[in-house]
Amino acid sequence: MLRPSMIMKYRSLGRLSASILAACVAIPFAWASNAVASTPAHFDHPTAIAACGNRVWVANQQGNSVTEINEATGSVIRVLSSGDYPAALGCGDGHLWVVDEKGNSVTELNATTGRLIRVIQSPSDGFDSPNAISVGDRHVWITNGPLVPTTTPEGNIGNSLTELNSSDGSLVRVIDDSKDRFSVPDAVLVVGRHVWVANSEGSPLVELNTSNGSLVRVINRKGAAYYMPAALAAAGTDLWVLPIGSVVTELNGSDGARLRVVSSDGNSNNGVGAIAADGSKVWVANIVDFSVSEFNAANGTRVRVISTAAGHFNMPDGIALSTGDVWVTNLARNSVTELNASNGSLVRLIK
Numbered sequence: 001m002l003r004p005s006m007i008m009k010y011r012s013l014g015r016l017s018a019s020i021l022a023a024c025v026a027i028p029f030a031w032a033s034n035a036v037a038s039t040p041a042h043f044d045h046p047t048a049i050a051a052c053g054n055r056v057w058v059a060n061q062q063g064n065s066v067t068e069i070n071e072a073t074g075s076v077i078r079v080l081s082s083g084d085y086p087a088a089l090g091c092g093d094g095h096l097w098v099v100d101e102k103g104n105s106v107t108e109l110n111a112t113t114g115r116l117i118r119v120i121q122s123p124s125d126g127f128d129s130p131n132a133i134s135v136g137d138r139h140v141w142i143t144n145g146p147l148v149p150t151t152t153p154e155g156n157i158g159n160s161l162t163e164l165n166s167s168d169g170s171l172v173r174v175i176d177d178s179k180d181r182f183s184v185p186d187a188v189l190v191v192g193r194h195v196w197v198a199n200s201e202g203s204p205l206v207e208l209n210t211s212n213g214s215l216v217r218v219i220n221r222k223g224a225a226y227y228m229p230a231a232l233a234a235a236g237t238d239l240w241v242l243p244i245g246s247v248v249t250e251l252n253g254s255d256g257a258r259l260r261v262v263s264s265d266g267n268s269n270n271g272v273g274a275i276a277a278d279g280s281k282v283w284v285a286n287i288v289d290f291s292v293s294e295f296n297a298a299n300g301t302r303v304r305v306i307s308t309a310a311g312h313f314n315m316p317d318g319i320a321l322s323t324g325d326v327w328v329t330n331l332a333r334n335s336v337t338e339l340n341a342s343n344g345s346l347v348r349l350i351k
Contacts, residue, residue, distance in 0.1 A: 042067050042076045042351065046329040046336065051322035052091030053111025058318075058329060058336060059086035059098065066098055068114055071322050074338055074348045080114055083107060092135030092166055099130045099142060106130065106142060108169055118169050126174035128158045136190030137210045139172060140164040143185040143197060159183060161197060163213060173213050181206055181218045189232035191239055191253040198229035198241065205229060205241070207256060217256055225249040225261045233277035235297035240282050242275040248284060250300055260300045274319045276326070281341065283326050285316035292316060292328055294344060304344050311337045312349045 044063025049056065055077070056069040064084060068077040083100030090097040096111040105121035121127070129146040142162045160176035176182065183202030188195060194216060197206045203220035204227070219226070228244040238259065239251040250259045273285035281303070282295040290308040295301065308314070314333035319326065325347060326339040335351035 042079060043329075043334040043336065045331055046334065047317045047331060048087065048089045049318040049320040049327050049329050049336070050089035050091045050096065051320045051325075051327060052089075052096050053094050055111060056320065056322065056327050056336070057089055057091075057096055057111070059089055061085055061087065069336065069350065071325075074350050076350065078114065080109075083119070087131045088133045090133035090135040090140060092140070095135075095166070097133055097135060097140055099133050101129055101131050104128060104130065106133070106140075106164070106169075120164065120169050122171070124174075125164070125171050126160055126162045126176070128160070130162070131186045132188045134188045134190045134195065135166060136195075137193065138166050139190075139210065140166050140169075141188050141190060141195050143182075143188045145182075145184045145186045145200070159185065161185065161188065161195075161208070161213075175208070175213045177215075180208070180215050181220075187229060187232045189234060189239070191234045192237060194253065196232055196239055196253075198232055200228050200230070204243070205251075205256070219251075219256050221258075225258070231273070231275045233275040233282060235277040235282055236279055238297070240275055240277055240297075242273070242284060248275070248282070248295070262295060262300045262302070273316060276319045276321050278321055283319055283321065285313075285319040285328055287315050287317055287331070290314055290316065292319070292326070292339070292344075306339065306344050310344075311339060311346055313337060 044060040046058045047061050048059040054071050056071050058067040064082055066080050066082050082098050083103030083105050085102035086098050087101035088099040094111050096109045098107040104127040107119050108117040128144040130142045131145050132143040134141045144160045146158045159182040160174055162174050163172040181203040183199045185197045185199050187198035193210050195208045195210050203218045205219040207216040224245050224247050229241045231242040233240045237253040239253045241249040248262045273287040276283050280297050282297050284293045290313040292306045294303040315331040316328045317331040318329035324341050326341050328337040338347040340347055
C-alpha cells in the first residue's frame with residue numbers, strides 16, 4: 001500500500017511505478033541453481049544494484065528475483081529467485097546480502113558463485129519491512145521502516161535498526177530506543193566507525209557508533225537540503241545525502257557539519273533516485289528527468305549530466321560503481337545501463 005505522505009519518496013515511487021508499468025515476466029531459478037537464464041526477461045522492475053565479487057547484482061522487485069551479470073562482459077549469467085520484494089543489496093567480504101522487504105528476511109549469498117549461504121528470518125532479528133542495508137566494520141546494518149510499527153512478544157520492532165555479525169549472520173542487536181529518533185528509516189550507510197541512518201519522516205539523519213550502537217548525534221535541520229533523505233553515499237570520509245527534490249548535501253562524516261549544498265540547474269539532478277560515490281566522484285540517478293549527474297567529490301562541482309538519449313535511461317532507480325564503470329537500473333525499461341566512469345560514455349545497454 002502506498003503511503004500518501006510519501007508518494008514521492010524513493011521506495012514508494014518504486015512501488016507506484018511497479019504497479020502501473022507493464023510487467024516483464026522473469027523466469028527465476030532457485031538460489032543455489034547454477035543454470036544459465038534462457039529467457040530474455042532478465043529484469044522485472046529492477047531497482048537496487050550492487051557490484052560485488054566480479055559480478056553486478058540487480059534486485060527485481062516485481063519479479064522477486066536477483067539478476068547476476070558478468071562485470072567484465074555485461075552478459076547476464078542467470079536470474080535467481082529471492083524472497084518477497086527484494087528492496088536492497090549489500091556487499092562485503094565476497095558476500096551479497098539481499099533484503100526482502102515484504103518477506104521480512106535477509107538472504108546471504110556467495111557473491112562469486114551465487115551459492116546460498118543462509119536465510120535470516122528469526123523474529124528476534126526484528127525485521128519489519130526491511131528496506132536498506134550497509135555492510136562495514138564486520139557488521140551488517142539493516143533499516144526497518146514501516147509506517148506503522150509492529151508490536152510482537154519481542155517488543156516494538158518497527159522503526160528500528162538491526163545489526164548482524166557479517167561472519168555468521170548472528171544478531172548483534174536491534175536498536176529501537178526512542179532517543180535514536182528513527183521515523184520510517186529507509187537508508188543506512190557505514191562511514192568509518194560511524195553508521196548513518198536517514199529517516200523519511202521526523203529528524204532527517206541519525207548517527208550511531210558502530211562499536212556499540214550508541215547514539216552519536218541527531219541532525220534535524222530543516223530545509224530542502226535535508227527534506228526526506230532518500231539515499232546516502234560516502235566519498236572518503238564525507239557523507240553525501242540525496243533528499244527529495246533537486247539538491248545534494250555534503251556533510252563531514254566525522255562531525256556531521258554541513259560542507260556544501262549542490263543545487264540543480266535546469267532539469268539536472270531532478271527528483272528522487274539513487275546516489276553512489278568513490279574517492280573522487282559522486283554519481284546521482286535522477287529518476288524524474290531520466291538522467292544521471294556526475295560530481296567532483298573534492299569540490300562538489302558538476303562534471304556532466306548524461307541524458308536519456310546518451311544512456312537510454314527510463315526512470316533510473318539504482319546506481320552502483322565498479323572498477324571503471326557506472327551501473328544504472330532503469331525501472332521503466334527493465335534494463336541496466338553501463339557507463340564508462342572516466343567520461344560518462346555509454347558502454348552498453350543490458351536488457
